[in-house]
Amino acid sequence: MTGNGSTRREMHLGLMFWATGTHAAGWRYPGSRADGAYDIGFIQDVTRLVERAKFDFLFLGDRLVTDPALAKTNPAQMSRLEPFTAGAAIAAATSKIGIVVTANPTYYDPYNLARLLASLDHLSRGRASWNLVTGADALAAANFSRAEHWDTEKRYDWADEFVDVVRALWDSWEDGALIRDRRRGLFVDEARIHPVNHHGRYFDVTGPLNVARPPQGQVVLLHAGTSDRSRELGAREADVIFAGSHEITSGREYYADIKQRAAAYGRSADDIQILPGLSVIVAETTREAVAIRDRLDSLLPEVERKPDVRAGALGQATRRRDEWGITGNPVEVADYMQEWFETGAADGFNIFPPFVPGAVEAVTELVVPELQRRGLYRREYSGGTFRDHLGLARPRNRFESAATGSQAAPSRLAPAAAANS
Amino acid sequence: MDADRSLHLGYMYWANGTHPAGWRYPGATGDRAFDPDYIAGIARAVEDASFDFFFLGDRLATGPEYQFTNTSVLARPEPFTIAGYLATRTSRIGLVVTANTTYSEPFNIARLTASLDHITAGRASWNVVTGADPRAAANYSRPEHGDADARYDRADEFVSLVRHLWDTWEDGAFVRNKETGEFVDGGKIHALNHVGASFQVRGPLNLSRPPQGHPVVVHAGTSERSRALAAREADVVFGAAASVPDGVAYAADLRARAAAVGRDPARLLVLPGLTPLVGGTPDEARAIYDQLNELIVLDEDIRFGGAGPDGWPTAEPPVRREDQGPGRRNLGALSQRLGLDVTAAALSGVVSDAVVQAASPSGQQLIRTAARRTGRVPAQNLTWRDVMYAHVWGGHVVVGGPAEVADYMERWLRAGACDGFIIQSAFLVGQLEQFIALVVPELRSRGLFRSEYAGRTLRDHLGLPRPPSTLTAGQHAGAVHPAGATA
Numbered sequence: 001m002t003g004n005g006s007t008r009r010e011m012h013l014g015l016m017f018w019a020t021g022t023h024a025a026g027w028r029y030p031g032s033r034a035d036g037a038y039d040i041g042f043i044q045d046v047t048r049l050v051e052r053a054k055f056d057f058l059f060l061g062d063r064l065v066t067d068p069a070l071a072k073t074n075p076a077q078m079s080r081l082e083p084f085t086a087g088a089a090i091a092a093a094t095s096k097i098g099i100v101v102t103a104n105p106t107y108y109d110p111y112n113l114a115r116l117l118a119s120l121d122h123l124s125r126g127r128a129s130w131n132l133v134t135g136a137d138a139l140a141a142a143n144f145s146r147a148e149h150w151d152t153e154k155r156y157d158w159a160d161e162f163v164d165v166v167r168a169l170w171d172s173w174e175d176g177a178l179i180r181d182r183r184r185g186l187f188v189d190e191a192r193i194h195p196v197n198h199h200g201r202y203f204d205v206t207g208p209l210n211v212a213r214p215p216q217g218q219v220v221l222l223h224a225g226t227s228d229r230s231r232e233l234g235a236r237e238a239d240v241i242f243a244g245s246h247e248i249t250s251g252r253e254y255y256a257d258i259k260q261r262a263a264a265y266g267r268s269a270d271d272i273q274i275l276p277g278l279s280v281i282v283a284e285t286t287r288e289a290v291a292i293r294d295r296l297d298s299l300l301p302e303v304e305r306k307p308d309v310r311a312g313a314l315g316q317a318t319r320r321r322d323e324w325g326i327t328g329n330p331v332e333v334a335d336y337m338q339e340w341f342e343t344g345a346a347d348g349f350n351i352f353p354p355f356v357p358g359a360v361e362a363v364t365e366l367v368v369p370e371l372q373r374r375g376l377y378r379r380e381y382s383g384g385t386f387r388d389h390l391g392l393a394r395p396r397n398r399f400e401s402a403a404t405g406s407q408a409a410p411s412r413l414a415p416a417a418a419a420n421s
Numbered sequence: 422m423d424a425d426r427s428l429h430l431g432y433m434y435w436a437n438g439t440h441p442a443g444w445r446y447p448g449a450t451g452d453r454a455f456d457p458d459y460i461a462g463i464a465r466a467v468e469d470a471s472f473d474f475f476f477l478g479d480r481l482a483t484g485p486e487y488q489f490t491n492t493s494v495l496a497r498p499e500p501f502t503i504a505g506y507l508a509t510r511t512s513r514i515g516l517v518v519t520a521n522t523t524y525s526e527p528f529n530i531a532r533l534t535a536s537l538d539h540i541t542a543g544r545a546s547w548n549v550v551t552g553a554d555p556r557a558a559a560n561y562s563r564p565e566h567g568d569a570d571a572r573y574d575r576a577d578e579f580v581s582l583v584r585h586l587w588d589t590w591e592d593g594a595f596v597r598n599k600e601t602g603e604f605v606d607g608g609k610i611h612a613l614n615h616v617g618a619s620f621q622v623r624g625p626l627n628l629s630r631p632p633q634g635h636p637v638v639v640h641a642g643t644s645e646r647s648r649a650l651a652a653r654e655a656d657v658v659f660g661a662a663a664s665v666p667d668g669v670a671y672a673a674d675l676r677a678r679a680a681a682v683g684r685d686p687a688r689l690l691v692l693p694g695l696t697p698l699v700g701g702t703p704d705e706a707r708a709i710y711d712q713l714n715e716l717i718v719l720d721e722d723i724r725f726g727g728a729g730p731d732g733w734p735t736a737e738p739p740v741r742r743e744d745q746g747p748g749r750r751n752l753g754a755l756s757q758r759l760g761l762d763v764t765a766a767a768l769s770g771v772v773s774d775a776v777v778q779a780a781s782p783s784g785q786q787l788i789r790t791a792a793r794r795t796g797r798v799p800a801q802n803l804t805w806r807d808v809m810y811a812h813v814w815g816g817h818v819v820v821g822g823p824a825e826v827a828d829y830m831e832r833w834l835r836a837g838a839c840d841g842f843i844i845q846s847a848f849l850v851g852q853l854e855q856f857i858a859l860v861v862p863e864l865r866s867r868g869l870f871r872s873e874y875a876g877r878t879l880r881d882h883l884g885l886p887r888p889p890s891t892l893t894a895g896q897h898a899g900a901v902h903p904a905g906a907t908a
Contacts, residue, residue: 027597027604034597034604038629040508040540064528066627068607075604079590079627082536088505089540092457107526111481111560119498122455123506142623143528173496180452182445185718187437187492190485206559210483212455212496301602 011341011377012240012273012348012390013368014057014100015050017043018076019356022279025299026355027075029292033356037080044093046357053364054378056389057098057129059222059242059350060087064107064140072301084116091124098386099124100222102131106155107144110165110203117219118170118211126215126385131222131242132233134159156229161200163221163237168196170218171397172208194399217394220386226254235261235272239392242350243276251276251345273390276340279325279352282362286329293327296354325352330366337367338376428834428870429690429841429883431517431657432467433476434460435493436849439696440814442716443848444492450849454497461510463849470857471871473882474515474546476639476659476843477503481524482556489718489750501533508541515879517546517639522579523572524552524561530579531586531626538631543878546637547583548659549650551576573646575619580638580654582620585613587635588890589625611892634887637879643671652678652689656885659843660693663817668693668838688885690840695830698794698820698847699855706820707796713847714810720751752805755812759784768806772799787811794820818847823859830860831869 019037020027027034036042047058060083070078080086083101090099101120103113113130121128134156138149150158177192196207223234224242234241235258243258245251255274262272281296283289326336340346353359371377387394436454437444444451453459464475477500487495504516518537520530530547538545551573555566566572591609598604613624640651641659651658652675662668668691676686698713700706752764760781777788777799788799791811797803819829833839846852864870880887 025602028599028602034599035595038539044509063627066610066625068605068610071604071607078605079629081539082532082628084502085505085508085533085536085540088502089509092461092506092509107529109524109561112525115499116502119502122498123457123502125457139623142621144526145619145621178452178496180444182451185442185445185716187444187451187488188485188495190488193485202562204559204562206556208483210480210494210496211498299602 008375010375011337011346011371012056012275013050013053013377014059014098014275014348014350015046015055015360016059016061016277016350016352017046017356018061018352019043019080020076021355021359022076022352023296023354024073024075024301025296026353026359028299029296029355029358031358036356037076040081040086040089042357043081043086044090046360047090047094047097049357049360049364051094051097053368054381055097056348057100057386058090059100059131060102061131062102062104062133063137064104064135064143065137067139084120087120087128088123091120091127094127095125096127096381096384098127098129098220098389100129100131100220102133104133104135104140105159105162106135106150107140108162110162110205111169111207111209113162114166114169114209115211117166118209118214121214121216121219122212126387128214128216129220129222129240129386131224132159132163132238133224134230152227152229156233158202160233161202163233164200165196165198165203165205167218168198168398169205169207169209170214171399172196173211173213174397174400175213175217178212192399213397216385216387217397220390220392231258231261234258235267236265238272239387239390241272241274243274243346245276245345248340248343248345251340252343255345270391273347275348275350276346277352278337278349279354280333280363280367281325281327281354281359282330282333282366284329284366286332289327289329293354325354330370333367334370334374334376337371338374341376426834427868428830428864429692430472430870431474431476431515431692431841431843432472432853433478433694433843433845434463435478435491435845436460436497437493438848438852439491439493439816439845440713440847441490441492442713442718443846445716446713446848446851448851451492454493457506457510460498460503461507463853464507464511464514466850466853466857468511468514470861471874472514472844473841474517474544474637474879475507475511476517476548477519478548479519479521479550480554480557481521481552482554482560484554484556501537504537504545505540508537508544511544513544513874513877515544515546515637515882516541517548517637519548519550521550521552521557522576523567524557524563527579527582527586527620528622528626531583532628534583534636535587535626535628535631538633538636539629543632543880545631545633546639546657546879548639548641549576549580549654550641551647569644569646573650577650577653578617578619580650582613582615582617582622584635584654585615585891586622586624586626587631588892589613590628590630591890591893592630592634595629613892630890633878633880634890637883637885648675648678651675652684653682655689656883657690657692660691660839661817662693662838665833665836665838668833669836672838672840690883691838692841692843693833693839694817694845695842696816696818696845696847697826697829697852697856697860698818699826699852699859700822701859702822703796703820703825706822706825707794709847710794710820714806714814717810717813718750719809719813750809750813752809755805755809758787758812759808763805766805768804768809770805771801772803772805772808774800794818796820823863826856826860827863827867827869830864831867834869 062083066078087099087101117130141149172194174192179189193208198205220239222240223238245254259269281289281293437451479500480494500518504518534547558566589611594609596603596606610625615622637656638654639657640655662671672691679686679689698710756762761779791807792803795807
């Protein structure tokens with residue numbers, strides 16, 4: 001797993017990209033970008049910044065509703081670029097980093113989403129990933145001509161079948177189906193292109209997809225959630241679980257639970273990486289880091305301030321760990337991450353930068369080298385695809401492994417001559 | 422250059438060209454449809470030639486027959502992701518993305534198109550289609566594709582709804598004042614509360630208004646419903662006419678319809694598709710044309726194995742079954758097209774004058790097309806093979822050297838049959854290079870095409886103004902979003 005000849009386990013790191021930062025007042029912090037959400041050049045710059053730090057992925061979140069009231073609590077989620085178009089533009093400006101795109105099956109057709117994801121995987125040469133969310137926001141229904149918001153059970157019933165269909169569609173073209181035999185005039189080997197003929201409770205999809213098999217075979221799948229249904233979906237289907245635990249005891253419980261559920265589906269512990277979200281404010285010294293945190297909190301709208309901030313508890317000079325994240329010097333932050341990593345609470349982290357790009361730069365300049373020095377994080381990418389970064393093999397195609405085997409299946413067409421003449 | 426008398430040129434990207442055997446031509450590309458560097462290379466070549474836009478088509482189903490008719494549509498990347506990718510690999514050219522209203526949601530399409538317009542800084546365009554391939558229904562859990570009226574009813578409401586969603590954020594809704602902490606002006610963000618026959622959408626969109634206000638809307642079609650939609654909504658019409666009289670009639674009809682719904686007819690641009698088969702001289706072009714056609718796989722060349730009802734192969738041993746072939750690439754199909762039985766003819770036989778006179782009007786037109794493309798004439802040297810190839814490779818093709826191709830384009834423009842063309846290549850990259858190297862300079866020397874971009878956005882290239890918002894404070898039908906009212 002490392003480039004140093006060691007087999008030591010290494011962390012996986014992602015960056016949660018919220019253009020104005022994950023802190024509600026991040027956009028007001030001096031030097032941060034308030035208008036980066038629509039500047040693709042800026043988004044590409046931030047991605048390249050974490051790509052230079054060998055991050056596994058950039059994470060593009062999504063929601064299907066907005067509300068101007070979010071300006072006070074979460075301006076980054078109030079409006080933003082649609083993730084597939086942004087993800088493709090990021091693919092054009094990067095070469096190694098994984099690109100995680102959030103998409104909600106509740107409001108998509110599997111054929112559309114299978115195409116978008118497979119295409120992004122081709123255009124990024126194997127770096128695409130789907131963060132599957134089912135949409136807890138009831139208001140989304142009103143943007144999609146739905147009379148009501150489905151409950152969790154229905155959303156997960158739908159999502160479970162949806163994933164099955166998408167995965168089958170990704171396999172509908174075998175590797176090597178595009179033979180492009182100029183001499184015989186055969187462009188494809190039709191025996192290696194398979195209808196999926198899915199007929200289920202919610203979906204009837206004949207297929208095949210009209211996109212060749214993705215470079216990764218199956219695009220990397222992310223999922224997050226704490227409900228029983230979400231844990232089951234994640235344990236069965238996800239390659240990465242984006243966890244929400246804020247303290248280590250519940251983090252360990254969640255971690256053990258997911259790995260146990262995955263084992264019940266015949267998956268190994270290494271098949272599924274659990275990455276809690278972690279807000280990080282880091283500076284050379286604890287005092288500086290805490291000052292940044294206090295400055296940020298002081299910029300919050302009055303109603304959003306924590307009691308200690310309103311009381312003016314600024315300048316407190318100790319490392320701070322709270323529900324919100326970790327604030328400290330590089331050693332303190334790395335210690336914190338290492339403890340989670342080595343005591344069964346995390347396989348890495350999805351880093352939340354409170355403001356952008358300053359807080360991202362600080363993590364790449366201060367925390368990543370500290371983790372690398374400890375042998376906990378890669379110094380170079382070992383492969384070119386997101387699956388490579390995660391140490392996941394390219395999966396076998398379900399149709400190829402069928403009893404007949406692709407080689408044995410007869411081709412329907414066989415031109416008699418090189419060209420009619 | 423007179424802007425009113427010059428051409429707008431789009432380029433329709435087909436990874437393997439429009440000719441069914443283009444991918445087999447010596448030196449042609451046939452294996453790079455999924456290579457982003459290849460796609461970007463084509464787009465940049467077209468941008469370097471200052472084309473108005475790069476056009477990405479789409480379909481929502483595939484089938485085995487495409488292997489002999491159009492390999493480019495068998496499998497290809499989806500257009501929004503290609504365009505998002507190209508946004509970064511290009512800087513000036515417009516990017517047209519095809520998206521189907523029958524099998525998508527307005528909120529999703531409004532976001533995708535608006536987002537693309539932001540990423541491209543105002544170069545995005547949406548080609549509205551309702552579905553050319555009825556097999557799509559079986560990929561989208563639908564019992565049926567729906568007839569044209571049902572699809573256009575939905576499309577009409579869909580397009581209008583998307584336009585309103587683009588407008589839900591007024592220009593200037595973002596304040597982003599770091600001092601005061603005011604991030605947006607909630608009074609400039611509007612709900613839509615649309616309730617229609619096909620859609621109920623509350624809004625607002627979760628995206629700032631597109632840089633172009635409204636991304637450019639493209640539509641194609643000749644049916645009554647499609648003309649009506651184009652006249653009402655389209656900025657650019659992708660025309661299908663293949664003769665000057667047809668082109669004139671089509672353009673005049675659309676402009677009259679646009680005027681009837683209160684639009685300025687000059688702001689509806691009619692751009693027919695055109696595949697120029699270009700050589701350094703007319704003879705060179707015809708030699709390429711003949712060589713390409715010899716690579717077409719006709720039905721007689723195919724041994725057919727068994728196929729299931731969906732057209733995909735079964736495990737039966739290969740036997741010839743003509744009824745399951747592409748079906749129109751043989752003398753039987755040609756006979757139907759001509760309105761007379763030529764099944765006994767030899768492909769190498771010369772077409773006689775008597776046969777030309779006996780053919781139906783559309784058959785006579787096909788024979789004229791074959792003669793025009795090849796430079797050969799009936800009763801002398803025009804063969805049935807030539808007619809067969811014109812039948813198999815239909816569409817709007819002009820074969821010639823740079824002067825002939827430019828003459829042809831100029832004639833259409835002067836006659837009022839078009840405002841320009843959507844250029845396609847028989848195969849890549851040779852035919853695109855030839856068009857850019859030979860025809861584009863000829864058009865420029867005649868003052869018919871720009872030498873460089875004058876503006877930044879696709880609307881700039883097309884000479885279209887940025888539209889005002891349909892939803893400004895106090896004017897929109899829907900109530901202000903409850904939260905917005907207090908923000």
